[in-house]
Amino acid sequence: MRTSDQGLPARSGFNPWLTARDISDQKLPGVPKSDMHAARMIDEVRKIGPRHLWRAPAGTAEAGIEVHYTCLPVEAIVAYEARYKPAVAAVQANDRRCARLGKGVLSMAEGGRVRAYIVKLMIAQPRLAASGIRDRCIEEFGFDVIIIPQGLPTLVPMPPMRTFQAFVKMLRDTGAANVQS
Numbered sequence: 001m002r003t004s005d006q007g008l009p010a011r012s013g014f015n016p017w018l019t020a021r022d023i024s025d026q027k028l029p030g031v032p033k034s035d036m037h038a039a040r041m042i043d044e045v046r047k048i049g050p051r052h053l054w055r056a057p058a059g060t061a062e063a064g065i066e067v068h069y070t071c072l073p074v075e076a077i078v079a080y081e082a083r084y085k086p087a088v089a090a091v092q093a094n095d096r097r098c099a100r101l102g103k104g105v106l107s108m109a110e111g112g113r114v115r116a117y118i119v120k121l122m123i124a125q126p127r128l129a130a131s132g133i134r135d136r137c138i139e140e141f142g143f144d145v146i147i148i149p150q151g152l153p154t155l156v157p158m159p160p161m162r163t164f165q166a167f168v169k170m171l172r173d174t175g176a177a178n179v180q181s
Contacts, residue, residue, distance in 0.1 A: 014084035017055065017066040029078055030073035045071045050124060070120045077116040105159050106167045109145035117141075121176035122168065130165040134158070 015022070020038035023031055032038040045067045046054050054067045069080055108113045121133055137158060144155050145164055159167075171177040 014081075016069050018069055019064065019066050023067075026076075026080065026083075027070065028076035031076045042067050046051060053123065068123065070116075070123045074113050074116045074120065079121060081116065082112070103164075104167065105145070105147055105156060106163065108147045108149070109156075111146075111148070114141060114145060118167070119171065119177045119179045122171060130168045131161060133168060134161055134164040137164075173175070 004086070018026075020035050020042050023038040024033055024035045027033060032041055042054070046065060047136055049067075049071060052068075053071050054065055056065050070077060072080065106118065109115070114137060117137060118133055121128055121136060125132075141158070143158055145158055146153050147156055148154070168177075
């Protein structure tokens, strides 16, 4: 994403596939701020990451390799989705099931980091069951998570397995955890 003189992205809207320049231009937390370092990060994903998380669009050289935004650190995923939230919501506007997304504990926990972590897991390991996702969330965030309903931080227990099963199903059904674009 090239930037204009005002510092705004020249190409507006959510794009799940990012080049090294896109990554460095976004200035997201926890990601490289230079094209060279972002290219190194992409090269690592290409070497050790699952094949479905990177692509070389037709007619591009090695420098044109793109990675799915879920390859970024969780904080960067949350920031990227927040930056383009209206565009992400517009993609799913016609699906009533999406109306509930973003309003439950798993969507709001830890400022959206739990949801981003779940999506990242689902994309990296498409066959991972809800029980495995819940176990990994507990390892990453603990048995209790913070939500901020109505401006007041509240510590709540990690939701039960059934909530994870429903949430994972909803993400899969709505395409929210789908690499295709």
